[in-house]
Amino acid sequence: MSVSDLVLELSDTIPDFPKPGIVFRDLTPVFANADAFTAIIDDLAARFAGKYDAVAGLEARGFLLAAALAYAGHVPLVAIRKEGKLPGEVLSETYDLEYGTATFEIHPGQIVSGSRVLIVDDVLATGGSAVAATRLVERAGYVVGGIGVVLELDGLGGRDRLGDYELYSIVTEAAG
Ligand SMILES: O=P(O)(O)OC[C@H]1O[C@H](OP(=O)(O)OP(=O)(O)O)[C@H](O)[C@@H]1O
Numbered sequence: 001m002s003v004s005d006l007v008l009e010l011s012d013t014i015p016d017f018p019k020p021g022i023v024f025r026d027l028t029p030v031f032a033n034a035d036a037f038t039a040i041i042d043d044l045a046a047r048f049a050g051k052y053d054a055v056a057g058l059e060a061r062g063f064l065l066a067a068a069l070a071y072a073g074h075v076p077l078v079a080i081r082k083e084g085k086l087p088g089e090v091l092s093e094t095y096d097l098e099y100g101t102a103t104f105e106i107h108p109g110q111i112v113s114g115s116r117v118l119i120v121d122d123v124l125a126t127g128g129s130a131v132a133a134t135r136l137v138e139r140a141g142y143v144v145g146g147i148g149v150v151l152e153l154d155g156l157g158g159r160d161r162l163g164d165y166e167l168y169s170i171v172t173e174a175a176g
C-alpha cells in the first residue's frame with residue numbers, strides 16, 4: 001500500500017474535538033503503525049533530499065516526525081516549542097489556529113547561521129503554526145528549506161498563507 005493510502009486508512013476523524021465544530025484529524029494511529037511511520041519518514045526525506053541541513057519540529061506532534069528525520073539524515077534537530085517551555089533567550093511568534101491562539105518560541109544560535117531548515121508537522125490547517133515557524137526560522141538567521149506535513153486540510157487557507165515556500169503534503173483532503 002502507498003504511503004498516502006496508509007495515512008488515509010489508519011488515521012481517525014473525531015468530530016467536535018477539541019472544541020464543538022472542529023473535525024479533528026488524529027494521526028496517532030498512523031504513527032502507531034511501524035510500516036506507516038517508516039514510510040512517512042522515508043517519503044519526507046526523499047521529497048526534500050538535498051534541500052535541508054537541519055530539521056525543525058513544531059510542538060508537539062511535529063516533534064515525532066522531526067526527531068526521526070534528523071536521525072535518518074544525521075542533521076541537527078531544532079525544537080520550535082510552545083510559549084514558556086524554552087529557558088534563556090528566545091524569539092517568539094504568536095499565531096491563530098483552527099481552535100485558538102498560541103505562541104511558538106525558538107532558541108536562536110543553536111545551529112549554523114544560514115542553515116536550510118526543513119519544517120515538519122503532522123497537520124497543516126490554517127497554516128498559522130507553519131507561518132509562525134517560518135518567521136522564527138528566518139528571524140533566527142536560517143533559511144526555510146521547505147515545509148513537510150503528513151496531512152493538509154484543504155479549504156482553510158494554509159497553502160495560500162505559505163506563499164512561495166516549498167510545501168509538500170503526503171495527503172491533501174478537504175477540511176471537514
Ligand atoms: O495550520 P494550523 O491551523 O496552525 O494547525 C496545525 C497545527 O495544529 C496542531 O497542533 P496543536 O496546536 O493542536 O498542538 P499539539 O501538536 O501540541 O497538539 C497540529 O499539530 C499543527 O501543529
Ligand SMILES: Nc1ncnc2[nH]cnc12
Nearest residue numbers: 023024025026098123125
Ligand atoms: N482539524 C484538525 N485536526 C488535527 N489537527 C489540527 N490542527 C488544526 N486543525 C486540526
